[in-house]
Amino acid sequence: MCLETPALAGGAASATSPDRLRGERYDFALPAQALGDSLEAIGRLAGVAVLVDERYARQPAPALSGRHAVMEALRRLLDGSGLRIRQTDGEAIVVYAPPADGPARASANAAAPLAARDIPGARAGGADFSGYIGRVQKALLRTLCGNAAARPGGYRLALQLRLDGGGQVARMRLLDTTGSDRVDAAVTRAIQGMDVGAPPPAGMPQPVSVLLLPGGTHCAAPRRPAE
Template identity: 40%
Template sequence: MTVTQATGAARALAWRLALGRAALGLFALGLCAPAPGRAAESGRLRFDIAAQPLDAALAAYAQTTGMAVLVASRVTAGRRAAAVQGWYAPQDALSRLLAGTGLQARYSSATAFTLVEPAARPSGPDGDRPATVPLAYAGVLQRTVTRALCQWRGAEFGRYRAALQLWIGRNGVVGRAALLTGTGDAQRDAALTGLMTGLVMDAPPPAGLPQPVLIRLAPRADAAADCRHVAGG
């Protein structure tokens, strides 16, 4: 699914985490090419994001900035994002978007982040784990999914949008994949779900990984470069 990887690999996904554009946010992956339009010399971008459910707002943010976001779906469930309209640096825009959600961004690179709940506190002997995807594992998700997509239909990689939920077993194998938003091609949707089901991650998930992980795929500015980066990784 924003959701969170090494710099190069992070550009490869739109997973909600974040796996995520057409690649992961991991997670949240998600991966989006920046929307057309000039950016100011200061690095500011033009944002036009209405107040709306956080899931949708993050997708719009990723499309504008090209950043990958990887986050467990239950982190964003029921939360609403604030409106962000005007010219802002990407990090400033994200801070405004998350205002009032109780979440904060944690960056794994200049182009990828996950969301955390800084106010979460343990409530038992071992504590209740907050529903966030560890940055290190977000990288694993992004890298594994990007490589699989590149090997699957390399010519199509980075040319479609989709959102999926992944349930990952203790052994690192995706036991179930559910398509939330299709690519617009029923045959490709079925094949994509089949590809994700049974996919073996480069490493097993950490204990307590929030499930399912939401992966958003979106168009990439340079999908070939993303594929080269993860080839053989």
């Protein structure tokens, strides 16, 4: 799962359109660095949520310079990586590995989850929000795993959360469908009003963008009743 806190407050993402992402050009001067950091920088510049599973966020990305449209810039960054781009509805872009990568790779990646402090967006404006982001991760998985209709593992989930001053989800928005209207509704019901357990730190950018991919070990196996 990848949680990012891009500068998308106030509805900047809603102004994004597929045509703008392919036509409007931006000046890029990104060094060679972790892929998650490059994607976060592109998202901030273009005002769009660019989501990548945290397992791939630490992969190296080449330097990127020049004037490019967003989709062209992403293709240059991902060239040769095996990762693909899926645009949802003009409000978010999901970077993912196709199923052809096989279960062996998915299993290996699931065995080494990224620490919260290493998630793109965990540090912003000189502040470290990794502790709170880790708390959001746990609350989200606990909430979804406790709901049979929304239990993760078999669907891709891309959403944005806005937390109130008490640490409850005041607003949530699905950025893309899970592929099932029933699961979409169950996820929305489960997460709306979810309590993280602590107020967000002062200055933490919102909304918080979340990506959860199918596969891997998301929920603990249910306990067997004592005999």
